[in-house]
Amino acid sequence: MDISEVSKRSGLPASTLRFYEEKGLIRSVGRQGLRRVFSxxxxxxxxxIALGRAVDFSLDEIVQMLGSEGTPSIDRELLLDKADELDRRIQKFTAMRDGLRHAAVCDAPSHMECPKFRRLLGLAASGALSSDDRMKATQKRRSKKAAPLSP
Amino acid sequence: MDISEVSKRSGLPASTLRFYEEKGLIRSVGRQGLRRVFSxxxxxxxxxIALGRAVDFSLDEIVQMLGSEGTPSIDRELLLDKADELDRRIQKFTAMRDGLRHAAVCDAPSHMECPKFRRLLGLAASGALSSDDRMKATQKRRSKKAAPLSP
DNA sequence: GTACAACTTCAAGTTAACTTGAGGTCAAGG
DNA sequence: CCTTGACCTCAAGTTAACTTGAAGTTGTAC
Known part of the structure; x- marks a missing residue:
């Protein structure tokens, strides 16, 4: 397959495919003249990769998970970490959704006077919803098995 | 309050507060000498704003929702739109979480041989999970009331 | 009344994930 | 043979949301 074929089939622009190759996310099996040939x-x-992106992994994280090998053999622990992370995000989003939905129908004169909305505000302000805890649990769980590369 | 007080209470760095002011997200009530004074x-x-960020609104979206007024009076329809959007995200994330969790315990020799994992892959590849549908429903619902500013 | 920590502005830098553009190569059709 | 279009590389641009740095000002404690 040439790059436009891959592009068509994957829905990704050729520029992205080249970019991914440069990043080490994908590899072409060779060239025909200048042109990349993909298997x-x-x-x-x-x-x-799309799967990873869908769960908000960075490309760098994905590179790590998908070794350079053909068969990725993704770390199962990492999968559980990410599942946990998703759980937390789901909880936040659910709280937010309920709060928003209530605020939309709430008959308080202004959202600011609605106690539920204010509670939501409090949550958001306290950072409980701020989604910046991206890899905390991962780090935690990961640190249990300690550094596998150092003495 | 001066900026460091706001910073302490909000947990945001002063640079962010200045940035937010420049963006029109917040306003200082005046100055004492050079220094901003906040109410x-x-x-x-x-x-x-934190609430908005927590549900992945962009700062620009937030500026629009929070007029320059003191009492925001957020568009209730917009809230419902965002709640819907969150619903969709929650569904995706739930599917992902279940998939990841299964993959982690699946006894298939490689993830690639696990049918559930492959199904998940299919989903991700087909863009069903790609979360790029950020404002599609919003646009849709919004378009029902048509352009309020054009003839 | 002077030192200095904390404020100020403005420009430029940062990161992620791409995209765009300029300038060049090459295989195939006419 | 020669044109054309799809491909190539490499550098630079883009966006969001900030952060950092340089250079200047000032309220406050001594």
Whole structure:
């Protein structure tokens, strides 16, 4: 497959595919003249990348999870970490959704006078919802097995 | 209150507060010499901003929702839109979480051989989870009331 | 009354994930 | 043979949301 074929099948622009290759996310199997040639399994790889992006992994995180190997063999612990992270996000989002929905129908003269809305505000302000706890649990869980590369 | 007081109470660095002021998100009530003076309700305002950020609004969106007025009076329809959006995100995230969790315990030799994981991959690849539908429903619902500013 | 920590402005830097553009190469059709 | 269009590289631009730095000012404690 040439790059436009991959582009068509994956829905990603060629520029993104080149960018991904440069980042080490995908690899072309060779060249025909100047042109990259991709094997079919790049599509599976791109699907994995899309999966990662869908759960808000950075490209760098994805590079790490997907080794350079064909078969990724993703760390199962990492998967659980990410599932936990998603759980926390789901909880926040659920709280937010309920709060927003209530605020929308609340008959308080202004949102500011609605106690539920104010409670939500308090939550947001306290950072409980700020979604900046991206990798805290990951770090925590990860640190239990300690540094595998140092003495 | 001076800026460091607001900073302490809000948890935001002074640079961010200045940045927010420049963006029109908050306002200082005046100056003492060079220094900004903020009124107490800037904290409420910052809480609203945090709330918005917590549900992934951009600062520009937030500026629009919070008029320049003291009492925001947020568009209730907009709140419902955002609640809907959150619903969709929650569904995606739930699907992802379940998928990840299964993949973590799945006894298939490689994730690639696990049908559930592959199904998840399909979902991600098809863009069903790609979270790029940020404002589609908003646009849709919004377009029902049509352009209020054009003839 | 002077030192200095804390404020100020304004410009420029940062990060992620791409996109765009300029300038060049090459295979295939006419 | 020659044109054309799809590909190539590499550098630079883009956006969001801030942060950092340089250079200047000032309220306050001694």
């Amino acid at each position: 079919g399994n790049v599509l599976e790889r791109l699907a994995l | 107490g309700n800037v904290l409420e305002r910052l809480a609203l």
